[in-house]
Amino acid sequence: MITLNINGKEQQLDVPDDMPILWALRDVAHLTGTKFGCGMAQCGACTVHLDGQAIRSCITPISAAAGKKITTIEEMQNDKIGQAVQAAWSEIDVVQCGYCQSGQIMSATALLATNTKPTDADIDAAMSGNICRCGTYPRIRAAIHNAASKLA
Amino acid sequence: MNAPLNTPLNISRRTFIKAGALVVGGLVIAFSIPHAKRFLMPGSAADTTADAAKDAAKLPTPNAYLRIGTDNTITVMLAHSEMGQGIWTTLPMLIAEELDADWSKIKVEHASAAPEYIHTAYGIQITGGSSTTWSEFDRYRQAGALTRALLISAAAEKLGVSADSLKTENGFVISGDNKISYGDLAEAAAKLETPKAITLKEPKDWKIIGKATKRLDGPEKINGTAIFGQDIQFDGLMTAMVARSPVFGGTVKSFDATAAKQIKGVRQVVQVPTGVAVIADNYWAAKKGREALKVDWDLGENASLDSKALLAEYKKMAATTGLIAAKAGDNKTAMAKAEKFVEAEYALPYLAHSPMEPLNCSVKIEKDGCEIWTGTQMQGTDQTAAAKILGLKPEQVKIHTLFLGGGFGRRANPAADFVSEAVQVAKAAGVPVKTVWSREDDVKGGYYRPMFVHKAKIALDANGMPSAWEHVAVGQSIMLGTPFEAFQIKDGIDTTSVEGTADSPYLKNIPNYQISLHTAKTKVPVLWWRSVGHSHTAFVMESLIDELAHTAKKDPLEYRRALLKGHPRHLAALNLAAEKADWDKPLPKGVFRGIAVHESFGSFVAQIAEVSVNEGEVKVHRMVSAIDCGLAVNPDSLTAQIESSISFGLGAAMQSEITFKDGMVEQSNFNDYQVMRMGNMPKVEVYIVQSTEKMGGVGEPGLPPVAPAVTNAIFAATGKRIRTLPIGNQLA
Numbered sequence: 001m002i003t004l005n006i007n008g009k010e011q012q013l014d015v016p017d018d019m020p021i022l023w024a025l026r027d028v029a030h031l032t033g034t035k036f037g038c039g040m041a042q043c044g045a046c047t048v049h050l051d052g053q054a055i056r057s058c059i060t061p062i063s064a065a066a067g068k069k070i071t072t073i074e075e076m077q078n079d080k081i082g083q084a085v086q087a088a089w090s091e092i093d094v095v096q097c098g099y100c101q102s103g104q105i106m107s108a109t110a111l112l113a114t115n116t117k118p119t120d121a122d123i124d125a126a127m128s129g130n131i132c133r134c135g136t137y138p139r140i141r142a143a144i145h146n147a148a149s150k151l152a
Numbered sequence: 153m154n155a156p157l158n159t160p161l162n163i164s165r166r167t168f169i170k171a172g173a174l175v176v177g178g179l180v181i182a183f184s185i186p187h188a189k190r191f192l193m194p195g196s197a198a199d200t201t202a203d204a205a206k207d208a209a210k211l212p213t214p215n216a217y218l219r220i221g222t223d224n225t226i227t228v229m230l231a232h233s234e235m236g237q238g239i240w241t242t243l244p245m246l247i248a249e250e251l252d253a254d255w256s257k258i259k260v261e262h263a264s265a266a267p268e269y270i271h272t273a274y275g276i277q278i279t280g281g282s283s284t285t286w287s288e289f290d291r292y293r294q295a296g297a298l299t300r301a302l303l304i305s306a307a308a309e310k311l312g313v314s315a316d317s318l319k320t321e322n323g324f325v326i327s328g329d330n331k332i333s334y335g336d337l338a339e340a341a342a343k344l345e346t347p348k349a350i351t352l353k354e355p356k357d358w359k360i361i362g363k364a365t366k367r368l369d370g371p372e373k374i375n376g377t378a379i380f381g382q383d384i385q386f387d388g389l390m391t392a393m394v395a396r397s398p399v400f401g402g403t404v405k406s407f408d409a410t411a412a413k414q415i416k417g418v419r420q421v422v423q424v425p426t427g428v429a430v431i432a433d434n435y436w437a438a439k440k441g442r443e444a445l446k447v448d449w450d451l452g453e454n455a456s457l458d459s460k461a462l463l464a465e466y467k468k469m470a471a472t473t474g475l476i477a478a479k480a481g482d483n484k485t486a487m488a489k490a491e492k493f494v495e496a497e498y499a500l501p502y503l504a505h506s507p508m509e510p511l512n513c514s515v516k517i518e519k520d521g522c523e524i525w526t527g528t529q530m531q532g533t534d535q536t537a538a539a540k541i542l543g544l545k546p547e548q549v550k551i552h553t554l555f556l557g558g559g560f561g562r563r564a565n566p567a568a569d570f571v572s573e574a575v576q577v578a579k580a581a582g583v584p585v586k587t588v589w590s591r592e593d594d595v596k597g598g599y600y601r602p603m604f605v606h607k608a609k610i611a612l613d614a615n616g617m618p619s620a621w622e623h624v625a626v627g628q629s630i631m632l633g634t635p636f637e638a639f640q641i642k643d644g645i646d647t648t649s650v651e652g653t654a655d656s657p658y659l660k661n662i663p664n665y666q667i668s669l670h671t672a673k674t675k676v677p678v679l680w681w682r683s684v685g686h687s688h689t690a691f692v693m694e695s696l697i698d699e700l701a702h703t704a705k706k707d708p709l710e711y712r713r714a715l716l717k718g719h720p721r722h723l724a725a726l727n728l729a730a731e732k733a734d735w736d737k738p739l740p741k742g743v744f745r746g747i748a749v750h751e752s753f754g755s756f757v758a759q760i761a762e763v764s765v766n767e768g769e770v771k772v773h774r775m776v777s778a779i780d781c782g783l784a785v786n787p788d789s790l791t792a793q794i795e796s797s798i799s800f801g802l803g804a805a806m807q808s809e810i811t812f813k814d815g816m817v818e819q820s821n822f823n824d825y826q827v828m829r830m831g832n833m834p835k836v837e838v839y840i841v842q843s844t845e846k847m848g849g850v851g852e853p854g855l856p857p858v859a860p861a862v863t864n865a866i867f868a869a870t871g872k873r874i875r876t877l878p879i880g881n882q883l884a
Binding site: 015020028032035040045089123124135136138140 | 234235236237238366367369370371372373374375376377378379380382383385391416433434435436439506507508509510555556557558559560590591592788792795796797798799800803821822823827828829830831833835836
């Protein structure tokens with residue numbers, strides 16, 4: 001049994017220590033908004049926040065989350081920056097298949113939490129770990145700028 | 153969209169709309185629009201209005217559904233799958249337009265697998281060929297128009313007024329100052345006889361069609377609640393991973409599951425036709441169980457497969473003439489007379505689709521039926537395959553289509569590979585199972601865009617224009633051995649292997665040409681990959697045209713204009729792109745342009761790339777695209793698809809390839825199967841040709857001209873002609 005703080009709530013999960021946070025969230029806590037894409041931190045679909053930092057949950061064992069706060073896409077509607085990012089995503093109509101977008105939004109939100117006015121180069125650096133096979137990149141870039149300006 | 157837009161439709165009894173099937177609290181319209189029972193690509197020779205109409209009259213079938221709830225919701229059932237291309241929004245737009253629906257009340261569902269949802273042109277239930285919007289343009293509008301007529305009749309009866317005195321607006325039937333909501337009329341309307349003819353709106357009266365409309369699936373895809381196949385969970389559903397042969401066609405000799413069964417959460421290890429399945433409580437346990445599993449494989453006849461050797465073999469084959477796909481004049485005489493030639497050999501690799509959502513399929517088998525939850529582009533084929541495995545009738549297999557986390561062709565498998573395997577696993581396990589592929593399984597799992605070699609020798613006349621064109625292509629057939637073989641392979645030639653070459657518009661203005669094909673018998677599973685044959689033929693044709701233009705010392709745009717005389721839609725796209733990219737104006741120092749234009753799936757797309765090359769590193773700064781697809785039903789969705797095609801096509805051209813050594817795929821995940829990422833994505837501008845021509849597709853046609861536009865720009869920048877993809881480090 002491990003005690004976790006997921007989206008502000010304490011939860012006890014009966015999982016092995018080496019289970020990645022991704023699978024604990026999806027298969028045990030039944031929070032399926034966080035996606036599996038590659039299993040080796042190559043695509044970013046599994047991005048969540050651990051104490052506010054964007055991490056790839058597919059390679060981070062659940063033991064690393066003990067005593068820390070896990071925040072997922074399901075919580076972004078209650079996060080000031082998350083709200084702005086989601087509103088920008090909606091305004092620019094970013095999504096296509098949508099599968100990578102939870103991870104994209106989590107990475108974008110983490111970026112804006114530390115960089116209130118990211119340049120294109122900042123966006124490239126922060127977002128190049130998140131693959132979108134539909135190629136929504138130009139719209140993601142525009143949406144991040146849009147969210148930054150709304151938050152300013 | 154063969155009929156003029158505003159033709160009143162006379163609908164005969166046998167092809168007619170069946171209304172009146174009442175479901176709880178609402179109206180169901182089942183409507184029947186004839187379909188041609190063939191598998192065709194738009195624009196193919198047999199795809200003529202006359203043929204379609206002839207078949208149509210013979211084959212009436214009820215086709216799709218629309219439901220109006222007493223709460224005024226309008227639920228549109230999609231005969232096609234949403235995989236990012238936006239039909240979750242575009243098809244409802246068609247219904248809402250004719251129905252005068254309240255857009256905020258529209259809900260959408262994927263339809264089940266059923267004959268009613270068979271493609272209007274392809275004769276099977278499929279989402280592919282960039283065909284959804286044009287193939288449903290009449291059917292979904294008619295559904296809306298018929299429903300509206302029924303609601304008006306119901307209102308007329310209720311109010312005791314003539315139907316002619318009524319109008320409709322935003323979900324209401326209006327009579328003077330009175331208005332009745334569609335929901336309040338639904339039950340009465342369901343009892344009425346359907347009209348014998350309907351008149352669709354004239355384009356000038358459209359309020360929704362042609363207007364940029366936001367995606368209806370946007371909200372759930374940005375808050376994590378959208379349900380993809382991967383997200384299906386219910387009590388008792390186990391997770392399986394299958395250990396498959398590391399070599400295509402290999403089989404299990406024996407296996408030892410002792411260590412696998414010791415992993416906590418692993419419940420069963422069972423053999424299935426494709427390998428050995430580890431069934432566990434969750435993905436992590438299944439993965440660890442599979443890692444602990446020992447399988448002794450008989451690798452079979454492909455154990456020495458080597459893509460370098462294969463490429464050499466293809467190049468050898470390309471030196472001889474294959475089966476003739478297109479021919480005119482007398483190449484031999486023309487070549488003998490010519491003095492100037494361009495000779496070139498092009499090679500393109502195997503490519504994986506690698507949609508973001510790895511393949512998965514959940515199966516629950518019961519005594520007299522089976523339920524399947526998955527993201528698929530071919531429900532009917534999957535249903536038939538599952539029924540056969542289980543000894544059921546197809547209608548006993550219920551397919552629930554969830555959102556597809558990308559498809560690009562991989563989820564339209566004539567062999568129903570990932571669905572069949574999941575059914576086998578659930579059957580062997582005796583419990584409901586979700587079979588999940590890892591990314592490595594996906595990259596190594598086959599069904600690739602086939603590797604191709606093209607070899608061409610082109611003679612130029614005194615004016616620098618081509619006078620004879622000799623062209624040989626070598627590659628595997630996608631259609632061979634599939635149910636589509638009968639329709640797509642003609643005289644030994646898979647039409648998808650030569651689409652874009654044998655029917656090239658350039659050839660029409662060249663007196664002598666010969667296009668031939670060697671179909672390689674390689675045993676690598678291949679499949680349609682976004683834009684199918686055009687994904688290699690456009691690269692070759694548009695590169696060759698560029699080679700000719702440079703050899704003739706002519707501007708590549710002007711050269712194309714000269715060769716495309718009599719092809720107004722190519723020219724419209726080409727000219728619009730050139731105008732918007734300021735083709736005639738200089739670029740910043742070190743930046744160079746390349747251009748390409750190509751027709752595929754009934755649409756015409758020009759791409760202009762702005763590229764710089766520094767110390768061997770290629771940077772694509774900007775892509776300017778122009779498309780003529782006929783009517784753009786949702787222009788923003790069209791723009792998104794062109795952006796998407798540029799990302800997909802450019803990523804592949806720059807870095808992607810699947811190679812084999814000792815029978816095994818050398819790539820495994822996104823670390824070594826590289827695709828487009830944010831930092832490499834250029835700025836994209838998309839321009840739409842205002843067109844009233846026949847509708848084409850938009851999901852794929854943007855892709856084919858991307859790679860040649862970029863490599864033509866690289867030639868302008870460096871003088872080096874890229875004839876092998878991916879570009880990789882060829883300039884280093």
